[in-house]
Amino acid sequence: MKRLWDISPPLHTRSPVFPGDTPYSQVWGATIGPGCPVNVSQITTSPHAGAHADAPLHYAQGAPTIGEVDLAPFLGPCRVIHAIDVGALVRPEHLAHAQADLPPRVLVRTCTQAVVDRWVDDFSAFAPETLEWLADRGVRLVGIDTASVDPAASKTLDAHQVLRRRDLRVLENLVLDEVPEGDYELIALPLKLMEADASPVRAVLRELP
Template sequence: MNQRIWDISPPVLEGAPVFPGDTPYRQRWAATIGPSCPVNVSEITLSPHVGAHADAPLHYDPDGSSIGTVALAPYLGRCRVIHAIDCGPLVEWAHLAHAVQDLPPRVLVRTYRRAPIERWDGALAAYAPATVERLAAQGVMLIGIDTASIDPADSKTLDSHQVIRRLGLRVLENLVLDEVPEGDYELIALPLKLVTADASPVRAVLRELKTS
């Protein structure tokens, strides 16, 4: 029997929301099929933070690793989806406590009833730094969220990013978990080998775990 797959990546197209001031997705055709050309070839411009994406340590640490040099293991393997819908501005430990027994190394948190894939949400929910600390203490090496950042949109100190910097965690942002029930899955969300970049888009999917 085929294992079910959930695509947890938002669409990437012109008009896709980005952090205010960031580079939006743009596309033009460099070549089109015609009498003198056998192929369509496009040219794209975008921030690496468009759509579902993995932040590199370089994003929040001037001496951090670029996304093309980080190990891939955190982005591939067993994970748990936990619902903290309508939790407010911060995901506190109390919002996750019902689902933290025997945590796998990856945790994705759903905060939206319906992710706003067509607009920027300045009131996005973020992780409380203490929540990140407690997840790390339980062996979690990757955290994810269905908003554009693990810190509040107006934060200048990026406290949760600084926790993952200090503890060596990896992060996925801007996921779409609307249709994903709470539970354990296999995460597949590999970043591109962008050897000098501060982030990378990912095609993030969850796959149903094999049953014995």
């Protein structure tokens, strides 16, 4: 069987979310016992907790929800590019070494070890021109191993606006710690949430033949 890399962080009550967003919580509506044959839980969470796909609605009023977007960008050939510890913004020169014959999906590893248990403000994000550069090369989906494609303090969300204008899909909060630079098959389908601005994904990479 082809090797799989699970690039999703664990999702539980300790999962970090953007300050002020809704953290993951879970309660039990039913538990196995006399008169009850099943366990049934109820979860409350931001759709941006853990590995997730943003919908255009997240950054553009009246834009498509995550349940309305085409699934094709979330499944298929993908390249993982390392740009580890390059600073606040990933720029085109940090990715240029791996630009030959880019597939339609690019995931960027910026961390030696992804932070999955607490919120941090000083993560790496994409410079807007980097997303333009990738879109010019035929990329349809971008991913990053941090909480956002924009810096935490950004109020203009310049990188998200490039996603909107160039019709790019995006994955955030990935874990690429164990993934060598190279080409894979990406499988990271969002849920068909017809009114939501994002969706959790179980993102995996599969070894190519």
